[in-house]
Amino acid sequence: MxxxxxxxxxxxxxxxxxxxxxxxxxxxxxxxxxxxxxxxxxxxxxxxxxxxxxxxxxxxxxxxxxxxxxxxxxxxxxxxxxxxxxxxxxxxxxxxxxxxxxxxxxxxxxxxxxxxxxxxxxxxxxPLVGLTSYQSLVQVAGLKQGDKVLIHAGSGGIGSMAIQLAKSFGAYVVTTTSTANVGWVKALGADLVIDYKKQNYQDLLSDMDVVFDTLGGHYTLDAFKVIKTGGRVVSISGDLDPQTTEELGLGWLIRKLLALKSRKLMKAAEAKSALYRMVIMKANGKQLQELGNLYQDKIITxxxxxxxxxxxxxxxxxxxxxxxxxxxxxxxxxxxxxx
Structure with missing residues (x-):
């Protein structure tokens, strides 16, 4: 072949x-x-x-x-x-x-x-974008009806899926995108679309229940500036948290080095009594079938x-x-x- x-x-x-x-x-x-x-x-x-x-x-x-x-x-x-x-x-x-x-x-x-x-x-x-969004928002963040969630990069593969998934759970969805994509992302179901070329989302948001960080870098740490006390920050691009490094079975020395690297994030989470997790998606046929049902019922397209x-x-x-x-x-x- x-x-x-x-x-x-x-x-x-x-x-x-x-x-x-x-x-x-x-x-x-x-x-x-x-x-x-x-x-x-x-x-x-x-x-x-x-x-x-x-x-x-x-x-x-x-x-x-x-x-x-x-x-x-x-x-x-x-x-x-x-x-x-x-x-x-x-x-x-x-x-x-x-x-x-x-x-x-x-x-x-x-x-x-x-x-x-x-x-x-x-x-x-x-599969990959669906399971990543499901495991981040539902499994780890525990997204529920009425939650306010910020999803960065709403026009990307994961962002466009995550917006629809979050709406299917009854969340209030805020997302960021460029000027050219504002209307397109709004049509996916986002309640508030922030044009990052014209507005700073940090000036507009506070007391978010969940931030889904798809960008990494400074966006991961900045997420703690817009979540409420007890909120949840879930990343697919940020530093590995201690729980995830342990689940991955990494060696003691590597876990120690990664813990030092994520120290600022973990301190920011502690200051807000918040959850921080870096999600590494796992293949899962049962969860994929649940997502498939949402497509079958045309709840997600x-x-x-x-x-x-x-x-x-x-x-x-x-x-x-x-x-x-x-x-x-x-x-x-x-x-x-x-x-």
């Missing part, structure tokens, strides 16, 4: 190439999926650059892509809830990264039935910016890296691959 592979750490043009790869064979509790569509995410470019080497070192050649939608073509031993011909979607586990390929093996617990009213291209854009052919996968990653995507960037197989 054909697959896009990383040959080394570096840039898109010099470190990625299409290669012939062995057809995966589903192991116990795994299924084999014929890929009809995949999506790319900022983490794919981060891994390529080597930004995450401290947490996970790649063995080359390495696969690219974590989101997939396709058809089950084989099941391994122990799999009882999926069968050949099922239409499914998934955020694959890190051990199975490589969805920008003709076929992919996936652990069955990471897979959910594809919403029937969505195309494979639409479904492929859901897919947001796709551009779709590229499989052969244009490098262009898709380059477009995403430019930071101007409104919603998701999809890679579509023009014709189903043959075994």
């Amino acid at each position: 054909k697959a896009l592979r990383m040959t080394r750490y570096g840039d898109i043009e010099s470190s990625l190439e299409f290669q012939s790869a062995n057809m995966p064979s589903p192991k116990v509790d795994e299924i084999l999926v014929r890929v009809y569509a995949a999506s790319v995410n900022p983490v794919d470019n981060m891994v390529l650059r080597g930004d995450l080497k401290a947490m996970r070192k790649e063995s080359f050649p390495a696969g690219v892509g974590r989101d997939v939608s396709g058809e089950v073509v084989a099941v391994g031993k122990g799999v009882t809830h999926f069968r050949e011909g099922d239409q499914v979607f998934a955020r694959v586990g890190e051990e199975h990264v490589g969805t920008v390929a003709e076929f992919i093996a996936v652990h069955a617990s990471h897979v959910a039935p594809k919403p029937q009213n969505l195309s494979h291209q639409e479904a492929a854009g859901i 897919p947001v796709i910016d551009k779709t590229y052919a499989f052969e244009q996968s490098k262009e898709a990653l380059s477009y995403l890296a430019a930071g101007r995507a409104k919603g998701k960037v999809i890679i579509s197989m023009e014709e189903p691959a043959t075994a």
